[in-house]
Amino acid sequence: MANERVLIRCRNCGTRNRIPVARLQDGPRCGSCKQPFPPIPINSRPVMVTDRTFADEVIASPLPVLLDCWAAWCAPCGAMAPVLEDLARTYAGRLKIAKLNVDQNPMTSSRYSVMSLPTLLFFRDGKVVDTAAGALPRLEIERFLYRFLN
Ligand SMILES: [Zn+2]
Structure with a gap:
């Protein structure tokens, strides 16, 4: 490590x-x-981002960012939340995990055409380089991360 x-x-x-x-x-x-x-900054927990903080927290992040687009009513989003908490600890310093509540932040979710929940967007240098839609088990997310971080 x-x-x-x-x-x-x-x-x-x-x-x-x-x-x-x-x-x-x-x-x-x-x-x-x-x-x-x-x-x-090294975050060992997911960072909540909003339409207002998105540019600073995600676009300008020196570390790659995994953005989780979620909503309170979305059960699969809730099921994936502890996995993302755990990944934030495991990948602290290598990756920022950010969470965007799509209901409260319509500008950012429409900018990235988020259609289904959860949607994971992978950002490097402010640009989306990969996308995953639907709830994924930890192993699947790590498969994305392996490609993304290497
Ligand atoms: Zn230089």
């Missing part, structure tokens, strides 16, 4: 750096232009 590395794109020159997770909060610098990276 201590040797895990994460791809962080430099905002200054665009170079992708592989940074050890253990060093994220030591003020690492870009290997190319030597600019220091801003502090990279």
